[in-house]
Structures are given as C-alpha cells and as structure tokens.
Amino acid sequence: MKNKDTADTAQSVYLLEYGRRKIKVCADTFQNLAQIFGEEGEGMDAEEEAGARQARAVYLMRKKLTEGRQLFAGNLKEMAEMMNQVAEESVRFISLGSRRQKQIAKGLLSEGLLAKDVYLVQKGDGRMELSVLLSTKGRASRTVEDAADYLSVLLDMRLVSAKRNPFFIGQTPLCFFFEEEPFYCYMTGTAMAVKETEEVSGDNFAFFEADDGNFTMVLSDGMGSGENACRDSEAVADMTEAMLEAGLPLEMAVQLVNSAVASEGREENMPTLDLCSVDLCEGSCRFMKTGAAVSFIKRGSIVEKIDGGTFPLGAFGYAQAKPAECQLMDGDYIIMLSDGMTEGWPDGDGESKLESMIGRIGAVSPGELANSIMKYAIEQCQGRIRDDMTVLTAGIWERTRED
Known part of the structure; x- marks a missing residue:
C-alpha cells in the first residue's frame, strides 16, 4: 500500500508540473502579443502626425486606434501576469495513509455518508484544504455543512465548506472541498x-x-x-x-x-x-x-x-x-x-x-x-x-x- 501511495504522489507532482508548464507557455504567448500590439500602437512619427493634423478626422481616428491598441496590450500583459502567478502557486499533498482514510470513511459512514479519495493539500500560503468524494447512503439527505462538522471532528481541524460546493450531498458521488476556518x-x-x-x-x-x-x-x-x-x-x-x-x-x-x-x-x-x-x-x-x-x-x-x-x-x-x-x-x-x-x-x-x-x-x-x-x-x-x-x-x- 505504501508503494501505491508513493506512486500516487509522484503522479500528482508530475501532473502539477505539466499543468504549470502549459500555463507558462500560454502566459508567454500573451506577453509576446502584448509586446506586438504595444510596439505597433506606440504612435505616429512626426511626418505622419503633421500630415494627419491637416485632416483632423483621420488624425482623431488614428489616435483612437492607437489608444485602443495600447489598452488591449495592457490587458494582455495583465492576463500574462495572472497566468504566471497561477503557475507559481505551490501546493503540497499531505498523505493521510490508508488506515487514516479508512477511519475517516468509517466515521462518515456512521453519519450516512459514503466517502472516497480523501486528500489533504497545503497551499502555498500554508492554509489547508481537504477534498473528498462524497455521496449519501440510501435516500438520506445531508448538507455540506453537516459534512464539514463531521470532518472537523474526525480530523481535529476546524473546517468549513468551500463556497463553490453544492449545498446538498446527493446519491451521485461528487468531489467536495473543505478549508480551514478563518481566524x-x-x-x-x-x-x-x-x-x-x-x-x-x-x-x-x-x-x-x-x-x-x-x-x-x-x-x-x-x-x-x-x-x-x-x-x-x-x-x-x-x-x-x-x-x-x-x-x-x-x-x-x-x-x-x-x-x-x-x-x-x-x-x-x-x-x-x-x-x-x-x-x-x-x-x-x-x-x-x-x-x-x-x-x-x-x-x-x-x-x-x-x-x-x-x-x-x-x-x-x-x-x-x-x-x-x-x-x-x-x-x-x-x-x-x-x-x-x-x-x-x-x-x-x-x-x-x-x-x-x-x-x-x-x-x-x-x-x-x-x-x-x-x-x-x-x-x-x-x-x-x-x-x-x-x-x-x-x-x-x-x-x-x-x-
């Protein structure tokens, strides 16, 4: 079982690095496009501007196009920066071990919840996030707040439901996310x-x-x-x-x-x-x-x-x-x-x-x-x-x- 846990961790690290590289490639593309639009939109030389001033409508149109290109170039740079920031974010998988996962699954089962694939992740800022595949046992309904309370007790960690979660847990297994409660x-x-x-x-x-x-x-x-x-x-x-x-x-x-x-x-x-x-x-x-x-x-x-x-x-x-x-x-x-x-x-x-x-x-x-x-x-x-x-x-x- 330890070999399987090690293999899963190595696979997760590879997938994270693969996704990071893909995002960086996209960021570089946006950065290059921003440079192209910025360079071409920097303005007219003196001769062009002098001629354009004789036809004010043409001058104003050219000026508006230049400003538009500069704005677009700025937006592309912002998108590239955002992608690079996402790519630099680091996470660390914390292995719960097969025994601990079984204990969590058993504890949730006693509350009418079926649990699989429990993962604990530490984000770059040190905050913890838990993901777990949840569904209800039989027709009993449970809310995501119920699950957060149960998991808080089982893990001895104050957890709250992430806002992107559905409110109810149904019979179809879905991945739910739980985060450390803010101070x-x-x-x-x-x-x-x-x-x-x-x-x-x-x-x-x-x-x-x-x-x-x-x-x-x-x-x-x-x-x-x-x-x-x-x-x-x-x-x-x-x-x-x-x-x-x-x-x-x-x-x-x-x-x-x-x-x-x-x-x-x-x-x-x-x-x-x-x-x-x-x-x-x-x-x-x-x-x-x-x-x-x-x-x-x-x-x-x-x-x-x-x-x-x-x-x-x-x-x-x-x-x-x-x-x-x-x-x-x-x-x-x-x-x-x-x-x-x-x-x-x-x-x-x-x-x-x-x-x-x-x-x-x-x-x-x-x-x-x-x-x-x-x-x-x-x-x-x-x-x-x-x-x-x-x-x-x-x-x-x-x-x-x-x-």
Missing part, C-alpha cells in the same frame, strides 16, 4: 441617502467573501447623480466583484476595470472605485482607491485615516490606484464613504469633523455605526442632501470556539 469573522452595515433632486442613488456597493478567505468591500460612485451615474457605478461594482471572485488580485482587477471604462471614451463617464480586502486568516487589510473618498479604521477612540485616490476610472490608460495596507485587531471597524459624505459642509472641513465624531462613538454594531455617521453628516449640512451619500462599515472580531 476572524465580520459583520457589515450600510447607510445610504439619495440626492434630494433624484430618485435613485449614483452610488453602488458590494460585500462578498471569496474562497481564499478574503472578505472584500466594493464601493463605486458614479459621476454626477441619477440613473446614468447609477448605471455606471453598478457596472463597475458588478465587474469588480466578478473579477475578484474569479481569483484576480486587486491590482489586476482595478486595471482591467479601468481599461473597460477608458475604452468607452466618454469623459462624462468616470466613476470611482474604492476597494478594501481583508484577509480573514491573517487580519491584514488592503485598500485600493481610484478617485475614491477617504476611509477610516476605528480602534476604540483611535481613528486612522486612509486618504482617497487621485483620479477616477478611465482618466488614464493605466489606473492611478493608491494602495494602503493595515493590520487589523480584534474589535476594529472599517468605514468607507462616498464623497457626498464629506463634501458640501458649511466650513468645508467634513473629513476632520467626521474623524473626530467616529472616535467618540462607543462600541456599537456596524449597522448602528453606519446610521450614526450618516445622521451626523446630514445634520452638519443643515438637513440638506446635495449629493448621493453612502456609508459602508465592517466590524472584525477574532473567532471564538462558539462562533
């Missing part, structure tokens, strides 16, 4: 106010947790207000969420969204993008801001300000995102705002006044915190809502055994 948990809150002359807000947001244990807050403020601004910011928020859930890094997602906005060529359509990603295993926090307003981290009465980005999406071919990293602690709050929360105050000092007010608030739920901030901002503006106003909050706590 931190969170709660969120929101508060919104629509500009007094509009019916819909030009701000849109999203909260989501990815399979890699990262919780992300997304806020987009459309240029202007009303339905057009709402449509633009909603598209940005949806596109960003889809990219991050697919596993793209923050920087790459921002660049691709920026390219999509820039390719439309509409100067009146330049929404902002504000991202905050929290690693629930490590407690680290990363902001990426493109034209976004200020954010805050509240730790008791101490408030840290995260300055906003400079230019909105689509202003340049390459997004001028401003990253910031922080380490969170048990009981911290993250607060994100649209610019309507700090602009239009009588004395023009919205940021510092909000910062002081946030520091004075005691321990409350994220929802209460968001509502208190919104109420204070509206009061300071004498009850007027001259722009769309949005507050997103998240409280981060260390997970206890009872959670």
Whole structure:
C-alpha cells in the first residue's frame, strides 16, 4: 500500500508540473502579443502626425486606434501576469495513509455518508484544504455543512465548506472541498441617502467573501447623480466583484476595470472605485482607491485615516490606484464613504469633523455605526442632501470556539 501511495504522489507532482508548464507557455504567448500590439500602437512619427493634423478626422481616428491598441496590450500583459502567478502557486499533498482514510470513511459512514479519495493539500500560503468524494447512503439527505462538522471532528481541524460546493450531498458521488476556518469573522452595515433632486442613488456597493478567505468591500460612485451615474457605478461594482471572485488580485482587477471604462471614451463617464480586502486568516487589510473618498479604521477612540485616490476610472490608460495596507485587531471597524459624505459642509472641513465624531462613538454594531455617521453628516449640512451619500462599515472580531 505504501508503494501505491508513493506512486500516487509522484503522479500528482508530475501532473502539477505539466499543468504549470502549459500555463507558462500560454502566459508567454500573451506577453509576446502584448509586446506586438504595444510596439505597433506606440504612435505616429512626426511626418505622419503633421500630415494627419491637416485632416483632423483621420488624425482623431488614428489616435483612437492607437489608444485602443495600447489598452488591449495592457490587458494582455495583465492576463500574462495572472497566468504566471497561477503557475507559481505551490501546493503540497499531505498523505493521510490508508488506515487514516479508512477511519475517516468509517466515521462518515456512521453519519450516512459514503466517502472516497480523501486528500489533504497545503497551499502555498500554508492554509489547508481537504477534498473528498462524497455521496449519501440510501435516500438520506445531508448538507455540506453537516459534512464539514463531521470532518472537523474526525480530523481535529476546524473546517468549513468551500463556497463553490453544492449545498446538498446527493446519491451521485461528487468531489467536495473543505478549508480551514478563518481566524476572524465580520459583520457589515450600510447607510445610504439619495440626492434630494433624484430618485435613485449614483452610488453602488458590494460585500462578498471569496474562497481564499478574503472578505472584500466594493464601493463605486458614479459621476454626477441619477440613473446614468447609477448605471455606471453598478457596472463597475458588478465587474469588480466578478473579477475578484474569479481569483484576480486587486491590482489586476482595478486595471482591467479601468481599461473597460477608458475604452468607452466618454469623459462624462468616470466613476470611482474604492476597494478594501481583508484577509480573514491573517487580519491584514488592503485598500485600493481610484478617485475614491477617504476611509477610516476605528480602534476604540483611535481613528486612522486612509486618504482617497487621485483620479477616477478611465482618466488614464493605466489606473492611478493608491494602495494602503493595515493590520487589523480584534474589535476594529472599517468605514468607507462616498464623497457626498464629506463634501458640501458649511466650513468645508467634513473629513476632520467626521474623524473626530467616529472616535467618540462607543462600541456599537456596524449597522448602528453606519446610521450614526450618516445622521451626523446630514445634520452638519443643515438637513440638506446635495449629493448621493453612502456609508459602508465592517466590524472584525477574532473567532471564538462558539462562533
């Protein structure tokens, strides 16, 4: 049996290396294409440009094509970088041994579950993932949460179901994935106010947790207000969420969204993008801001300000995102705002006044915190809502055994 385990491990290593090489070949292809498009699209020489200026329509068309090629080349480079990152990811198979696998299968069978092919994998960041082929015994139904609880006891490891799993385990065997439970948990809150002359807000947001244990807050403020601004910011928020859930890094997602906005060529359509990603295993926090307003981290009465980005999406071919990293602690709050929360105050000092007010608030739920901030901002503006106003909050706590 040991020889079989060794052979299986060697085969798995070979297949991983084979897949890694194939991905790298694809990445090199995208990189070469990016270079070709970039070189050919760098622009016209002086003689061509002088002649083209005599026919402005031709000049503008050539200029637009050049910009389009540069954007496409940038997207190809991002794809190549993503493929190389995937290829460099390392995993290590941890052999459970035939006896341990039989014990796990026997324990699950007593709970009405049939188990085969149990594999424990340690990913490059040190986190553990378990895969197992599961089906139900007879017609009894089981949920994937049930299986996670049983496996946690059998392996003495706190496991949760991966989000890509089906909810129910049926009679047909399927491969299910389970991951180590993150060290931190969170709660969120929101508060919104629509500009007094509009019916819909030009701000849109999203909260989501990815399979890699990262919780992300997304806020987009459309240029202007009303339905057009709402449509633009909603598209940005949806596109960003889809990219991050697919596993793209923050920087790459921002660049691709920026390219999509820039390719439309509409100067009146330049929404902002504000991202905050929290690693629930490590407690680290990363902001990426493109034209976004200020954010805050509240730790008791101490408030840290995260300055906003400079230019909105689509202003340049390459997004001028401003990253910031922080380490969170048990009981911290993250607060994100649209610019309507700090602009239009009588004395023009919205940021510092909000910062002081946030520091004075005691321990409350994220929802209460968001509502208190919104109420204070509206009061300071004498009850007027001259722009769309949005507050997103998240409280981060260390997970206890009872959670």
